[in-house]
Amino acid sequence: MFNSRTYIPRATIIQDIEDLTYDTRLFRLKFKGLGDCDNSSESDYEPGQFVQVSVLGMGEAPISICSSPKDKGFFELCVRNTGGVTGAMQKLEKGDEIGVRGPYGNNFAIEKATGRDCAFIAGGIGLAPLRSVIKYVTAKRADYGKLAILYGARTKEDIVFADELSQWAQIESVEVHLTIDEPQEAWTGRTGVVTTLIGEISDMSEGKCFVCGPPIMIHFTIKELLDAGWTEENIIMTLERHMKCGVGKCGHCYIGDKYVCTDGPVFTYSQINALEVEV
CATH class of the missing domain: 3.40.50.80 (Nucleotide-binding domain of ferredoxin-NADP reductase (FNR) module)
Structure with a gap:
């Protein structure tokens, strides 16, 4: 379902939106042009990974995938309104398009x-x-x-x-x-x-x-x-760090000798201790 085009956002359709709280929404998404044959396969991401979501004119934001890889033909993102991209997403409706690239990062193993x-x-x-x-x-x-x-x-x-x-x-x-x-x-x-x-x-x-x-x-x-x-x-x-590129190039999420976006975002506490980073 996902592909290897690391730097290029893919057109993605909002299939459904559920209001979870007064400021948090659950988006069910499907890549534009995804055929029924693709719906039969298990999704190719792992628990713990994230995607970069773009809204036209607003930029990008990293958001964790909150659906299970065993969910077929769609993936889900839980988005709390903190302004910027996430604020713009609160105004979107079913059928609207966003850009998605990824998945990025490691997983919960x-x-x-x-x-x-x-x-x-x-x-x-x-x-x-x-x-x-x-x-x-x-x-x-x-x-x-x-x-x-x-x-x-x-x-x-x-x-x-x-x-x-x-x-x-x-x-x-x-x-x-x-x-x-x-x-x-x-x-x-x-x-x-x-x-x-x-x-x-x-x-x-x-x-x-x-x-x-x-x-x-x-x-x-x-x-x-x-x-x-x-x-x-x-x-x-x-680990929560301000991630921008998602591929370890911009340096925004660099800690110790690791990039949170590529070496993380999932770490054991023993790994964090080795980085001498306080959490």
């Missing part, structure tokens, strides 16, 4: 988690990149041990993929734990930052833990995980 417990910790829009790998492992449920999803949002109105979180909780041996930052009317769930949920996975520290969210959330999540006995190699995260 989920094959290394086969047969093991997996925990997923997300804050805010950080659930979007993890959704790709969660959908992948739940579709191949027998290949993995216990699964746990810990998700924190600022308010109940900021929770993305609320329906899917409920659906995942119904799958055998899948736990879903939610929290919002502060008590709120009509909210009967947990309150507090997402790190307050880490005690729920105390029996999974020999497994793999995938973390995605704002830098401050990742910082304190890593600290809590290490204190709880998780090893640096088993903590996998995505």
